[in-house]
Structures are given as structure tokens and as C-alpha cells.
Amino acid sequence: MATGFFTDATLCIGCKACEVACKQWNELPSDGFEFTGNSYDNTSQLSGTTWRHVDFVERESFDESGLKTSWSMVSDVCKHCTNAGCLEACPTGAIVRNEFGSVFVQPDICNGCGYCVVSCPFGVIDLIEAVGRGDDAKKYGLATLHDDRLNDRKTAVQATGGVAGKCSLCFDRQRVGMVPACAKACPTESIQFGEIEELHERAKRRVETLQERGVEARLYGADDIGGGIGALNAFFLLTESPEAYNLPVEPVLPSTRQTMGYAAAAAAALTLATIGWAIFRGDA
Amino acid sequence: MKSYYDRPLLKGPHWGANVVTYLFLGGIMGGLGLISLLSDDRPEPAMKKLRKATRYTAFALAAINPPILISHLGRPERFLNMLRIVKFKSPMSLGVWGLVLYSGAAGANALRELADDGIVPSALRYVAPSATVPIQALLGAFMAGYTGVLISATAIPLWAAGKRHIPAFSVCSGAASASALATLLSTLQGNHEVIPRLERLEMAASALEIVTIADFRKRGGRATAPLFEGRVGKRLRDYTILGGIVVPFVLNAVGGAVRLPKSIDALRSIAASMLTLIGGYVLRESLIEAGKLSANDPQAAFRQPS
Numbered sequence: 030m031a032t033g034f035f036t037d038a039t040l041c042i043g044c045k046a047c048e049v050a051c052k053q054w055n056e057l058p059s060d061g062f063e064f065t066g067n068s069y070d071n072t073s074q075l076s077g078t079t080w081r082h083v084d085f086v087e088r089e090s091f092d093e094s095g096l097k098t099s100w101s102m103v104s105d106v107c108k109h110c111t112n113a114g115c116l117e118a119c120p121t122g123a124i125v126r127n128e129f130g131s132v133f134v135q136p137d138i139c140n141g142c143g144y145c146v147v148s149c150p151f152g153v154i155d156l157i158e159a160v161g162r163g164d165d166a167k168k169y170g171l172a173t174l175h176d177d178r179l180n181d182r183k184t185a186v187q188a189t190g191g192v193a194g195k196c197s198l199c200f201d202r203q204r205v206g207m208v209p210a211c212a213k214a215c216p217t218e219s220i221q222f223g224e225i226e227e228l229h230e231r232a233k234r235r236v237e238t239l240q241e242r243g244v245e246a247r248l249y250g251a252d253d254i255g256g257g258i259g260a261l262n263a264f265f266l267l268t269e270s271p272e273a274y275n276l277p278v279e280p281v282l283p284s285t286r287q288t289m290g291y292a293a294a295a296a297a298a299l300t301l302a303t304i305g306w307a308i309f310r311g312d313a
Numbered sequence: 314m315k316s317y318y319d320r321p322l323l324k325g326p327h328w329g330a331n332v333v334t335y336l337f338l339g340g341i342m343g344g345l346g347l348i349s350l351l352s353d354d355r356p357e358p359a360m361k362k363l364r365k366a367t368r369y370t371a372f373a374l375a376a377i378n379p380p381i382l383i384s385h386l387g388r389p390e391r392f393l394n395m396l397r398i399v400k401f402k403s404p405m406s407l408g409v410w411g412l413v414l415y416s417g418a419a420g421a422n423a424l425r426e427l428a429d430d431g432i433v434p435s436a437l438r439y440v441a442p443s444a445t446v447p448i449q450a451l452l453g454a455f456m457a458g459y460t461g462v463l464i465s466a467t468a469i470p471l472w473a474a475g476k477r478h479i480p481a482f483s484v485c486s487g488a489a490s491a492s493a494l495a496t497l498l499s500t501l502q503g504n505h506e507v508i509p510r511l512e513r514l515e516m517a518a519s520a521l522e523i524v525t526i527a528d529f530r531k532r533g534g535r536a537t538a539p540l541f542e543g544r545v546g547k548r549l550r551d552y553t554i555l556g557g558i559v560v561p562f563v564l565n566a567v568g569g570a571v572r573l574p575k576s577i578d579a580l581r582s583i584a585a586s587m588l589t590l591i592g593g594y595v596l597r598e599s600l601i602e603a604g605k606l607s608a609n610d611p612q613a614a615f616r617q618p619s
Contacts, residue, residue, distance in 0.1 A: 067318040074320060084317065114468060120406035121394040140391035143327040144405045147467040147608070150617060152323035256617065272615050275317035281617040283466045284402050286476040290465050294458025294480035297521065301488045302347060302454075304517045308510050309351035 031130025032203065033262035034212065035228040038103035038274075039239060039246065040219035043069060047081040047104045050214035054199065055080065068100070074275075077157035077194030081106050081211050084274045101268050104211065104220055105275075107132065107153045107196035108250060110282075111259025115193070117284045118148035123193070130225070130262055131198035141191035150258065150280035154195040198263075225262060232266060244268065249276060256281035316611045323468055325608030328601050331385045336460045336597040337490070338378045340483060342415060344491020344518075345371040346453020348511070349422060353446050359506035365426050366498045367491075371449070372423035375416035382412075404463035411455045418449035457487030464600060471607035472600070473618040474536040478529035479600070485522035486593045489515050493561070493589035500582050505575075508582055512565040515589060519558045526554070535613045539606035540599060549599040557592010561585040 051057065057078045065071050068085035075082045086101040113132045116124045123138035124145060134154070145154050199209035207213070212222035221228060232251055239246035245268055250261030258280055271278050326332075345367045352364040383392045396413070400406035421441035428438035461480030464472045472479065492515035499507050530541050539545060564585035568578060607613060 065318070067320075070318075086317070117400075117402040118405060118466075120398075120400065120403050120409060122398040122400070123394070138394055138397075140386050140394040141388075142386060142395075142405060144403070144463075144467075146324045147326050147469050147472075147604070149324065150468040152321065152468070152608075152614070155324050156327050256619070270315060272315040272611075273317060275320055275322050275611065277322060277615050277617060279616040281468070281473070281619055283468050283473065285619075286473060287402070287404060287462055287466045289476050290404075290462035290480040291458065293477040294461060294484050295454070297481040297484040297525075298343075298347075298454035298458060300521065301485065301514075301518055302350075302450075305347055305351050305488075305514050308513045308517070310355075 031225045031262060032198070032223065033109060033130070033225050033228060033264070034106060034198070034209070035221045035223070035232050035251075035264060035266070036104050036106065037219045037221070037232075037235060037266040038101050038268050039235075039244065039266060040217045041083065041102040041104060042217055042219070043083055043085060043100065043102035044216060045072070045083050046214040046216060047211035047220055048072060048079070048083060050210040051081045051196075052079075054202070054210035055197070057194075075105055075107070075153050075155075075195070077155035080194075080196040086269055086273045088269075101273070103265060103267065103274055104215075106211070106263050107198075108151055108264075109196075109198060109262035111253075111262070112257055112282050114148040114150050114258075114283050115145035115154045115195075117282070118144045120144060127200055129198065129200070129203050131200065131203075132195075133197050133200050134193050134195060136192045136194075139192040141193070143193075145193050148283045150256070150277060150282065152275075154193050156191050157194040196263075228264075232264070235266060239266075254280060257285045258282045314612055316615075319611065321609040322611040322614040323470075323608040325469070325605040326601060328385065330598075331381050333594070333598045333601055335378060335382045335385075336483075336601075337594045338374050338381070339412070339460050340457045340487025340593065340597075341491045341494055342371055342374045342378065342419070342487075343453040343455070343457025343484065344488040345374070345495070346415070346419075346450040346456070347488060348491060348495050348514070350446055350450035351514075352507075354443075357506070359504055362502060362504045363495065363499060363507045363511075365430070366502065366504075367495055368419070368422045368426050370494065370498065371419045371453075372416075375412075375419040379412065379416070404459050404466055408456075408459045408463060411452055411459055415449065415452040415456050418445045418452055421445040422449055454484065457484045464604070468614070468617060469604045469607050470536040470610065470613035470618060471539050472604055474532065474534070475529055476618070478525050478532075482522045482525040482529070482596075485518045485525060486596050489518035489522060489558075490590055490593035492518060493586035493593075496582055497586040497590075500579050500586070505579075509569060512568060512582065512585070515585075516562055516565050519562050519589070523554065523558045535610065536607065536618060539610070540603040543606075545599050545603045545606065548595060549603075552595035553592040553599065556588050557595065558589075561589045561592075564588075 068087045070085040072082050082105045088099045090097050109131050123135045127133045208222050212220045236246050249267050250264035349367040352360045383389045395409045425438045425441045427433045428435045458480050461483030465476040465479045492511045496511045
């Protein structure tokens with residue numbers, strides 16, 4: 030039975046507990062500290078070492094009482110696509126679909142080629158650069174780890190030479206019947222974890238309730254999102270259009286372009302071979 | 314226009330000069346496979362010399378290109394991870410197998426020439442059947458084309474928009490660069506007889522290449538802008554379009570039409586060849602660099618090319 034996330038923008042309070050819980054459980058290093066000036070979002074994006082990221086969409090409006098600011102927050106995450114661009118692109122078979130229907134990166138098989146990075150239509154997966162001893166370790170906040178601990182770590186971060194990193198949907202926790210760290214930590218149940226069908230039911234009921242209350246609510250990725258990707262195992266309830274949360278409106282599965290590409294290459298090669306044959310062997 | 318603080322939606326490629334070089338040499342390997350086939354089994358000594366030159370060069374490139382690819386993996390032994398599966402949906406996976414098989418075919422063809430030259434025992438030629446010549450040409454076409462498919466089968470808007478154009482002009486550029494390299498080698502060897510033919514092949518490939526690039530540009534829109542505008546666009550125009558296609562085309566056309574003194578003609582063909590090779594490298598470099606810029610434009614990524 031496939032499991033996934035239903036992340037509800039109308040319940041998110043922007044506390045970032047999901048980000049912290051994810052970093053802690055998955056032993057992901059810090060990404061440095063930077064004030065972006067973009068509302069309360071100083072995380073900015075999902076990355077190889079940030080697997081949950083809270084979007085802060087700010088809206089300002091005027092009425093008789095003056096300037097009003099409203100927020101819509103939602104915790105972004107790997108979508109665990111039905112047809113995943115990263116999984117299809119991976120030349121080593123490091124990226125697999127596990128028994129929970131999640132897209133999982135096996136760090137010991139990944140060779141750091143980076144092809145998955147450009148093949149994700151949602152810009153989720155990224156390379157974690159080499160992490161070793163000394164300055165590298167310090168840069169990633171690992172320097173304080175005990176040597177044995179550093180050696181024992183089986184997470185993506187520790188593999189030297191760079192590997193791809195993204196949300197594993199807490200594969201390790203799921204295997205022992207635990208809820209993923211982010212969903213467990215979420216204080217408002219904005220992040221709900223469960224079996225996909227069950228989550229769909231809940232999401233549809235939630236949208237109906239919200240619409241009755243006059244809230245513009247829409248689901249993102251609960252049904253087939255198009256472009257060959259299918260439905261998303263991690264789907265969202267949004268109150269703004271997808272662009273506002275940096276989500277693509279029309280994502281496309283990259284591998285669908287291959288047939289056309291090979292055909293165009295073959296046509297060019299055949300044309301040149303014919304011309305070449307006339308030039309080199311036309312007189313024979 | 315709506316966006317999330319104008320933050321990039323996509324992640325750009327982590328690829329640098331070693332991947333650019335790999336793509337460039339892969340294209341040349343492809344073109345050399347074609348020239349090796351075209352000059353195969355011909356009685357003229359000049360053709361025989363050209364055949365040998367292309368086969369030895371193709372084999373040399375097949376030997377140095379994998380290490381260049383491996384160098385971007387950080388840990389060399391991880392190249393082997395790609396040999397644990399064959400995945401038809403991944404151009405990267407198919408490409409690695411194409412490279413391995415091409416190297417085998419190029420090795421067989423080089424071995425047969427070595428036996429023919431008496432450098433290795435002549436009995437060894439029977440190890441390498443002559444069928445490897447068309448096989449190398451076929452795999453070569455794949456080598457030159459798959460890099461274009463690999464790039465366009467991604468989410469990067471610029472690359473995705475070129476799903477037909479990029480594979481096609483990659484093949485053309487590979488053939489033009491291979492002809493240029495073969496011309497260069499033949500000039501250095503004093504094998505002048507084959508040069509007019511090589512230059513005509515180069516002109517045909519370059520003409521098809523520039524038409525395809527122009528058509529890609531005409532498609533226009535936000536997605537293709539990073540390749541044709543700004544710093545990358547200027548570099549592409551100067552080094553690839555003008556320096557790498559137009560100028561060598563004119564030089565080759567002059568060489569075909571006018572009988573120049575031998576030394577000047579040699580200089581002319583060396584200049585044309587060098588310019589074509591530089592243009593081919595810059596084309597690959599511009600594609601990668603423009604891809605990085607394209608990934609940073611969220612507006613181009615909200616609605617992705619089909």
C-alpha cells in the first residue's frame with residue numbers, strides 16, 4: 030500500500046518544526062545562515078540537505094483600517110511522483126521505488142553524476158557535495174561528531190565525492206511502523222502522513238469544508254498532474270496559485286521527450302551519411 | 314508575473330569543463346565513425362591513409378574520453394556503478410553503454426589497422442571482423458546524438474524546448490568537427506588528396522547545423538533566450554556561428570573553387586579546421602552555461618515544454 034503526505038496550507042503556522050525534525054532525524058547538516066528578506070523564509074528552497082522547506086507567501090492589501098498583511102504558508106517536500114523524473118534518469122539504479130511507493134535514493138549506489146538534478150520537474154533533488162574531514166566537515170557542521178559516529182553514518186551526507194539527496198519519506202521510520210519525522214513534529218496536522226487513498230478522502234473532505242466557508246482551496250497533485258507525471262504521493266492543499274509557492278503549473282516528465290530526440294538525431298545522421306556517401310563514394 | 318520572490322524553481326546542472334569536453338569529444342568520435350566507414354575498403358592509397366588516421370584517432374579518443382567523464386564523478390571507481398544496469402529510459406545509462414560498445418568497435422578497427430601496418434602480428438586481424446566498421450559508424454551516430462537527447466530530456470526549459478533541435482545539431486556539429494579534425498590530420502600527414510572531400514562533408518554538416526540552430530532560435534520565447542542573448546549568446550555568435558561555421562564555410566568554399574598555392578592552401582585548411590573545432594567546443598559549452606541560466610528563471614519553468 031502506497032503511503033504519502035497530504036500537506037495543508039490552511040493549517041500551516043510557519044513554525045518550521047518539520048524542517049528541524051527532518052534535519053535532526055536524517056542527520057542533515059546545516060546549510061549556513063542567511064537573511065533573505067523574503068518574509069520569514071530564510072531556508073529559501075529544498076536542497077540535497079534540506080528535505081522540508083516552509084514557503085511563506087505574503088500578501089498585502091489596503092482597506093479602511095489600513096495596510097493588511099496576510100500569509101499563506103505551506104511545507105514543501107519531494108513529491109514522490111508516480112512517474113518520477115529523477116528515478117527514470119538515474120543511470121546507476123540508485124534511485125528506486127520502495128515498498129511504500131516512495132522514491133528513494135540509495136547513497137551507496139549513487140555515483141554523483143547529477144543527471145537526476147536536472148531531471149526533476151519540481152527542482153527538488155540536488156547533489157550534496159563531498160563531505161569529509163577538516164574544513165569540509167566544519168562547513169557542514171559535522172566537525173563536532175565523534176570519529177566513530179562520522180564513520181558509521183550511513184546517510185547520504187557522509188559519502189564522499191558527492192551524492193544526490195532528497196526526502197526519503199523517512200523510509201527507516203516507516204519500516205518500523207513510525208510516522209515520518211516532519212509529520213510527527215507538525216503541531217497543527219498541516220502535514221498528514223498515511224495511506225494515499227485515505228489521504229485523498231481526507232483532502233477532498235477538507236476542500237469541501239473550506240469552500241463552504243468561502244476559502245479558495247485547491248488540491249495540487251492529488252489527481253494526475255499531467256505531463257506524464259501522474260499523481261503525486263506527496264500532494265498539497267493550496268490557497269494561492271501554484272506559482273506563488275514556486276510550484277510548476279504544468280510540470281512535464283522529461284523522459285517523454287526522448288523518442289522525438291532520438292528520431293531527430295537519427296534523421297540528421299542519416300542525412301549526413303547519405304551526403305557523405307555521395308561525396309566519398311559517389312564515383313565508385 | 315507571479316513567482317516566489319523570483320527564486321529559481323529548478324536546480325541547474327553541476328556540470329563544468331570536463332562534461333563539456335566529454336560532449337565535444339563524443340561528437341567527434343561519432344563523426345570519425347562515419348568517415349571511417351566512408352573511407353573503408355577503397356583502393357586509393359590516400360583513402361587508405363585517411364581510413365587509418367580516423368581509426369587510430371577514434372580509438373585514442375575512446376581511450377581518453379571515459380577518464381574525462383569519470384573525472385566529474387569525484388570518485389573514479391563510481392563509473393562502474395553505471396555498468397550494473399541498462400536503462401532504456403535514461404539517456405545517461407544508454408550513453409554509457411554506447412561509449413563502452415563504441416570503444417570496443419573502435420578498438421577492433423584500430424587493431425585491424427595495427428595488424429595491417431605490421432605493428433602487431435597480422436593474425437590478430439582475424440580477431441576483429443570487418444563488421445565492426447559499420448557497427449562503429451552506427452554507434453558513432455548514437456554517440457553524437459545521445460548527448461543531445463540527454464540534455465533535452467531534462468526539466469531545464471532551454472534544453473527541453475530543443476528536444477528536436479539539440480539532438481540534430483549535436484550530430485551535425487560532431488560530424489563537422491570530426492571532418493575538421495580529419496582535415497587537420499591529413500594536412501599534417503601531407504595527404505592532400507582527401508582534403509577536398511573532407512571539406513565538402515564539413516560544409517554539408519555545418520550548413521545543416523546552422524540551419525537547425527537558426528530554426529531553434531526562431532522558435533524564440535523565454536526558454537531559448539539564455540542561449541542567444543547576453544554573454545552566452547555573444548560567445549555563441551562569435552565563436553560558433555561566425556568563427557566556427559560561417560568563416561570555415563567560406564574558407565572551405567574558397568578552397569574548393571580557387572586553386573591556391575600549396576602552402577597557402579594548407580594554411581587555409583588548418584585555419585578552417587581549427588576554427589570549426591573551437592566552434593564545436595563553444596557550442597557545447599554555451600549549451601551547458603545557458604542551461605544554468607535557464608534553470609534560474611522560474612517564469613520559464615512554471616509551464617514546461619512538452
